[in-house]
Every structure is written in structure tokens, then in C-alpha cells.
Amino acid sequence: MASALVLRAAALSALLCGSFLSAAPAVPTQRIMGVDYVSLQAAGDALGLRATSSLLGRNFTLSGPSHRVDLEVNSRDILVDGLRVFLGDPTVGRDGRLYVSRTDFEFRLIPFLRPEMAGPPPAHPRIIAIDPGHGGKDPGKQNFRLGIMEKTCTLQVAFRLKRLLEAGGYKVVMTRTDDRQLEPDKVADLPRRAEIANLAHADLFVSIHFNAIANDTRTTGSEVYSFVPEFQRSSNSWSDRKDDSLREVSPANRQDAWNALFAHAVHRQLMSNLHTMDRGEKIMHLAVLRPLRCPGILVESAFLSNDSEARRVATPAFQEKIAAAFLAGINDYARILDSIRPAPQKPTKP
Template sequence: MAKPQRWIFALGLVGLALSRLTSPSLLAVETLKRERVTGAASTAATVGVDYVRAADFAAKFGLKPEPSPDGKKLTLKSPWTEIALEAGSREIAHNGLRIFLGDGVRQQGGHFLISKLDIDKVLVPLLLPGYGLGTQATGAASYGSPPNLKTIVIDPGHGGRDPGKVNAKLGVNEKTMTLDTAQRLARLLEARGYKVLLTRLGDSSLDTDKNTDLRARAHFARAAAADLFISLHYNAVDGSPATLARVRGAEVYTLTPQHQHSSGDPERQDKNGAAVALPGNAYDHWNMIIGHEVHRALVKTVAVADRGLKRARFAVLREVTCPAILVEAGFLSNDEEAHKIMSPEYRQQLAEAIASGVVMYDAALEAVRRRAQH
């Protein structure tokens, strides 16, 4: 049984959610209609993408559009939300946090346009978790039944003959750091009443073949009937000393939705991959919520550099049958950040932030359950 503080968090979120629903603009909220903006796309990459006018979206969610003086940016504001858009960019800022969309924001005929998929898969989950997933009654908001959160599988990246990223100068590797961080996170979550399993308990892999090893981690979670899957990693880049010193920070990944392109594919080259519906895509809505909560906790409580909430079709995310995220908690290639990661105290801070994000995600799920009952 989870400890009482989980319900305190949940009740707080419920109160916030209900206050949102009682505002006049949100009482009138309805299922977002599919809208194709007519006219030639600005680039070949956006051909065939359905867009919604940002102002129309804003009106439905009680947000006020405020354009920048030069007309290249638009901010959607309410007392509790600020979403900053920039024409031509896939990056937005949600309450100051970096989030990467699947399609770039466009301008056409004086209007800012957001892809319909990004509204459904990013903005709606962030503004109203659970909205639009249940049976829709005329004129009423609908809320889907949220997943349970009892069993959590933590995946310490790499292991065995695969060290992951390595900083040879400092004598530190990824596989050791991820295992220690996972063990710390597991203890924190178990103390809150969750059942926690790790995909590996020591310096080992699940299979000698890399691709099989990655897929086996997702299937470990499936066999355990996990309600949440968290894959932990540390990052690195190659390049000049200036590049190694500059690149730092944390990023959180969720599975790229079907018909969209990953954050690492800005030119939309992987058309075959984008066309496929993967098992993990069934949880796109909830993936965004857990991703956002963990991302926010890392940036706000550990003060890591914000590299964004991103999308990728990583092997460990594709075949899970529950909400899932992959966390890149810092750069071992950056000596200053690597020194921090080597510190047990810092790894404890990272684990505590991730655990806090999980608790807030659980509170969001409970808020959805309560809204669905009204």
C-alpha cells in the first residue's frame, strides 16, 4: 500500500484540475475537430500534415494568444499555463520547459498553426490529462480510464560486455552509473509502496546480441505486467574540447507517435518507421504525462541543463505494453558533469527527482479517475 503522501499529492492535483474545469472557457471545451488548413505547405516536409490554428486551440482551452512584436513568436497564456511557439520550430516552451513537437509550428495567412497530432499527443495530455479518451457525451468532456501504477520496472542501461558511454580520463562508465542510480530509485519507489523490479541486478546483459538485449528489456517489463517502464542512461558526445565542455544536461524521451518523426529526424527521413504503429504507441497519451513529470522534476529540483522532452523509437520503448520513458540523466563526456555523476550524493538527487516525477504522475492518474466519476 502506498504511503499517505501519494494521496496528498493526488488531492492537490484534483483540486487544480477541478478549478480548471470550472472556468467558463473550459466548461465549453469539446472534442478537437480535425481541421486541414488549406493552401500550399511551406516545405515538402509538411505536405499531408493536418494543422489547427493556434488561436482556435487556445480558445478551446482558455488560453490567450499573445504575439511577439516581430510576429515570429506566439505565446498562449492562462493563469497557470504558458506555451511559447516559434514559427518554423519544432521546439516549444511549456511553463519554461523545453518540449519537442513532432511537426514544426507553421505560419500561414497570419495564423500560427500546430499539427493536429501534436495537439492530441502533446498539448492535450499536458493541459488536461486523460481528456478525450473516454466516451464522449454531447457538450461534455470525456476522460479515459487511466492505467494502474503498482508495478514499476527500472532498466539500468547497458551492462556486461557493453559498458555504454565511457569517460576514460575519469575512469567512469555508463553501465556502472545506471545500475547504481536504478538501485537508488528502486529503494525510493519501494518506500512509497510500489512494487519495483530491475531488468538487471548486476554487471550483466540480458543477451550477448545487442538488439536482442534491448528488446529483452521491453519484454521483461511485459512479462512482469509492468504499469510503468523507466530506462536509465547517461549520455556522451564526440567532438572538440569546446564541444565536450559545452554539451551537458538531461533529456527525457518518450516513444514517437505513429505518423510523426523522432526528435533526431528533423528532415523527416524515416517515413517507413513513422508509418508503423508500435505496441508502445497505445500509451502515447500517458507517455507524455510521465515524461513531462520526470523531465520537470529533473530540471526544477536538480537544476540540470534542460535538453528537452523528446521523442525517439528506441528499441526499449517500442515493444513495451505500458507507459514508458527513457532518461538520459547527464553527459559523461562533459568532465564537470561526469564528476557530479560520479558522486553518490548527486546520483541520489537524480533518483529522488525521478521518484518525485513518478509520484506526481500517479497523482495525475488519480485526478483523472476522480474527474471521470463526476
């Protein structure tokens, strides 16, 4: 606990001297276990949503005409309009009230529920960087029983997505177009993919992957990752209780709110197109996302270690569905940005 507090204190000093300024509304915060928290009531008031609790005081909701968020005490696992989302910090219950961390309020709830409050939106996306995960010596995950390799499936989906995006009027840059690594070692290969997007002035970055768990043939489903918002822990760090929060902001942190909004838009379309198990929106310090100067996500669309899901992944029909879900998510994200962009000022006549 002591080291976690020291890390938080370091994070706070970095926040004071190096953080990207947020545009989030002023809400009263309360320091709990070294983290700034906001009451769900105050968050609801700022977002124009009603906060309610169940009779036993363990389950809470934020709801309004077009949104509903379900939360539980001491949990990072919430539902946003029916989609599973992982918060960066667990909720806290105190005196019958629920608290969410200030960072989750700012970089999860606001972008999902009131994106117009997240600050000036990025430009309407025109150039999309597609990153087919792995390649060359690095096959990625494999299903040896069926002879299916992740690096092959990611490239096949990438080509389908490229075709759909170009037909939709987008310009596409691919980090690879054949079976190769970009750099001999993984440490250099991953940031190189983000650099290609940066050099092309990409407006969005999508890294395509497939998942697998060793000695587990049952797990299935899709998950969408974005870079960890400034100073939070990654989703996976909680199971082994190791605090992996960073002391410094990364280039990707400039887009914290928009990474979340983009992840959410693609997640919604993946769920409605693929009908896979919802494994949630998660956050991780991914080297392929860290250097990005535009919003970016990494998607594990399905599990290769489950034979029936792996067989589907290898079919052109399912690959086309994945690509169509990405396209629809990108279109939705673009529409949301356009809907919250202030109208251009008309010149006033003298």
C-alpha cells in the same frame, strides 16, 4: 519531398485501418505539406487557453491561469511552462496565424495542458519497471579520462530508485541487477527489457541512461525521451532531413498521450532537482520502448563526456538526486492521473 508525401499517404491509410482511436476533441484541421494542422487559435479554444502573438508575428503564446506555452514560427522547439519540449512537426505561420500539427495538439499539448481530454487514463501506477541501461560487454558511454562507465552509473541509480520506490509503497521490477547483458546482441537485448516489464504487468517503465558526445567535452544537460507518436518523425531525424516516420503503429503508440505526460512529469522534477541544462523532451523510435504495454521513458540524466558533470554523476549524492527526481516525477504523474479519473459511480438507492 515526394517520398515524404508518399510516406504520409501510407501513414494516412494505416491511420484509417490500424490506428488506435483517439479521444481528442474535434477541432478544424487544415492540410499543410501533407500533414494535418490545427490553428493555435482553435487549439487554444479547445484547451481553454488564450492564443496571442507578438507584434512581429513570429512568436506566439498559449496562456491561462495555470499554463503558458511559448511557440515560434517554423520551429519544433517550444516551452511548456518553462520546460523545453520538441514537437514532432514544425509549426507553420500563415497569414499572421500559427499552426501546430494535429498530432502535436493531440499527443503533446493535450496531455500537458488538459490531460483529462486525452481519454481514459491508465491505472494508478503500482508496479514500476526500472531498466538500468547497458551492462556486461556493453559499457554504454564512457569517460576514459575519469574511468567512469555508463553501465555502472545506471545500475547504481537504479538501486537507489528501487529503494525509494519501495519505501513509497511501489512494487519494483528490475531488468538487471548486476553487470550483465540480457541477450548477447543489442537487437535482442533492448526489446527483452520491455518484455520483462510487460511480463511483470508493470504500470510504468523507466530506462536510465547517461549521455556523451565524441570529441565534445563541453555539452552538458538532461534529456527525456519517449517513443515517437504514430506516424511522426523522431526529434533527431530533422537535422539530416531524413524522414524516419513509420508506416505502422507500434505497441508503444497505444500510450502516446501518457508517454508524453509521464515524460513531462519526470522532466519537470529532473530540472528542479538537478539544475542541469534543459536539453528538452524528445521523441525517438527506441527499441527498448517500442514493445511496451505501459507508458515508458528513457532518460539521459547528464553528460559523461563533460568532466565536471561526469564527476557529479559518480557521486552518491548526485545519484540520489536523480533517483529522487524520478520518484517525484512518478508521484506527480500518479497524482495527475488520479485527479482526472472520473469518480466511481455510487450505487443509487432504489
